[in-house]
Amino acid sequence: MTPNVVPRDETVDVWDGRLRLHVKVAGDGPPVVFFHSFPGLAWDPFLEQVATRHTVYAPEHPGTSPGDPRAIDQVQTFWELLLCYEELLRALGLDRPAAVGQAYGGMVAADLAANFPLLFSRLVLLSPLGLWRDDAPIPLMQMVAGPPEDLPKYLFAHPDSAAAQAAMAPPADPALVPAAIAQQAWNIGCTTKFAWPIADHGLGRRLHRVAVPALVAWGREDALVPVAYAAEFGRSIAGSQVEIVDDCGHVMQADQPEAAWTAVSKFLTA
């Protein structure tokens, strides 16, 4: 069991004062920046575990912080998003933190590392987007615009597991459900702004610039970003290690929480 860590909310103004970013911060130890995926930041058991050994900084993507939906308008392009995050890390005074990025957040972390080779100390990519192969299409549009009941089949090898159910569960208080659904839909709107319809900004042409130790971790049964991309990332980032987890879908923390934690913690403390 891990202790129940409650993160604190820090705000940082970047982008010449036009954008206020919210960052959830918790834990103690060497800094780790976590970049969340499409539906927004969820402070889950995985982040709690990371926070037992590290100080976790988890920024909320522009536009996804409740009460400030139009913040997304301040960021016009993916390139601007990367610059905003780079400003954020400097403003937080973080000196070469480790970075962990999940799916969409993995694409962000990988491109930050490619653009700014000295920004991070280590890089963990959990089934990241960012590349495209015609023989392994990524059904992002089908998932985002499809019926909500189909969502688990893209995300989990075991949609019925407790962790998957917890990840998909609406708020217990029915009065909060409409706001929660609306917020999540908007969060997906904000993140897909830079990933639509195909999340390929040419990352594959700059991945060779990543100059820090990297771990690429993938679920073998990933139904959103096929495992074929693991080798592609591995080949492109010199010296990276690739870990494929069996019986595991797109969200490794839900399908195989032990394996996810073991792989990430071992790599971050190596």
Added chain:
Amino acid sequence: MKVSLFEQVPYRYLPEGFENQYSSAVTPPYHIVDPALMHESIYSAYAELMYGARAGFDGIVTTEHSQSSYDMSPNPTLLAYAVAAAAQAEGLDIAITILGRSLGKTREPLKIAEEYALLDCMSGGRLIAGFPVGLSYDANLNAALPAIETRERAREHRELILKAWSAPAPFPWNGRFEKYGQVNIWPRPMQQPHPPVWIPGTGTPGTLRDILRNDFGFVYLSWDGPKLVGREVFDRYWDMADEMGRDRNPYRLAFVQVAAVAETDERAEKEYAEHLMALYHGGLGAIPGTAMAVPGYVEPAGIEAMLRAGGPAGMLARMKTATFKDIVDTQVAIVGSPATVADQIEAFVREFRVGNLLIMLQNGSMPRDLTEKNISLFAEQVLPRLRPIWDDEGWVNHWWPKGQGTAQAVAAAGARTADGPREEGRA
């Protein structure tokens, strides 16, 4: 009152039970199509619009949708251009409304400026320029543009097109989405500074405010008929017009209504019910709800309000399972004898101050002969009752094209048809 014939271009021969297997937008499979029946569906839409023009409607209206089985008009300018050219040749004095090229969807806004201008010149200044943002599935799935930028993109495109039509000299355009070193389109619209602009929408406050501020026409385009949400939207519109200092000129407002007319109420139900239900079940009802609001298309406050209200307002979410009785009781479609249809339309037109009526008379699987019967009866027995509705108030329709109702161009064409080519026939 101006009354135009509104027509979409459905594939009229969907297999039985289509709506239980497939969506009518984005993913309908093409293998269900018979090429000969596709030809007939496409040609009939054109033929029926011409039939309406000859029958005495004030204008015709086309719309744009891609990757759809219920409206196969990926570029409505093409259909409108065919009608406009034929109307010239026959001496038919009709307005041409496109409702329209979707501004949030296009990757080539100047193409829209050029096509509309061409159409305005061809028709002798009879174009009404519709500028919809575009449905979410069209803009965000078919054209695959990020949902969250749809409205911003539409705003920039509208500004660019209006400037391209009226700027005194070529200009560079450094927009957020479009960059041009020089904009100098040929031809420009015959109507200067530009044709009347109509904005179709479902009547959200932001859209209405924008329309009134710019003095554009508002087209309430909902498929819900006047009863379900009409009171809310029209009251909001006219209250806002008062607040913003705009007059209560009914010609500011256009409304789309489905109607079906036969000799008696009983015959109307017998002849039209199955075809109308094909529209509601296999057409509009088979658009997946998720495709109407791809995440990012609607702000969180809007989604939350919709969820708290128990779902989207109006009939759209229920159309797939609606009964004929649901449809006529709610006036989603107005069906019956000429007197029944005229009574019901006149009542809501007067109540909500609608000056431009867009009547949809072909629906779903309705064949061409039945559609032409519907058009004839409406034109002969309903339209004459509607046309004088606003005459006693004396308003001028500033949202109607300048060329319609004048001798411009069509008189010349008519003269040539009668007597052979001659230059002096020109007005």
